[in-house]
Amino acid sequence: MRMRIVLMGPPGVGKGTQARKLTQRLRVPHVSTGDMLREAIHGGTALGRRVRPYLDQGRLVPDELMEEMIAERLSKDDARAGFVLDGFPRTLEQLATLDRVLGRLGVTVDRAFVLSVPEAELVRRLSGRRVCPECGALFHLDSRAPTAAGVCDACGSALVQRPDDDENVVRHRLEIYAAQTLPVIQAYRERGIHHEVDGAGEMDEVFERILRGLRDA
Ligand code: AMP
16 A cells, blocks of 8 residues: 655654654655754764754754755655655645645655644653664663663664753744644645544554554545
């Protein structure tokens, strides 16, 4: 089944985790703009140097820079089988870009899932989050602690906290989400392809809710 899915929700809601599970299930690529930007920073590319201050401060990277990146990624062969888009579109301008890019390819988004949990829970989840800078594996001090403290189970590298998971930066990211991204959700709602998913509870329960939403699609 060729599904083109957008996964939305505030920072800390578990988008990345659910997107990975969904892409494994559907066998389509996981297109995470946050991961792509972090890879560019890690790799020291020209793009990485330009976008680093935005990520560190929890601000959105300018739409022009995002446009080229997403157009290139979605035009790759593997994305013809479908995709799960995680972290894009985040502004109305990006929504227009996505429509344009997919229009050129002759396809549309099938479903926009919107994950939500109460704000206090978001802050708790983000401040306990740890990531592996080498392989991208995700951990949480409460719910998914690594076997050895501070060490990635998958590749043995030292885990880090993302600079934008600092509490003040998290608050700022939530404000940006409310101002810039909620209008995108509203647009998908008006198109009748949005599907709200309760993001509270265990990872597998949330995943089941998403799968139910897919079956109903
Ligand atoms: P994420 O991993 O999706 O939470 O993204 C982390 C950071 O990357 C965001 O706080 C932004 O600085 C940047 N970013 C990711 N996706 C986008 C996007 N679609 N537009 C602008 N900035 C983005």
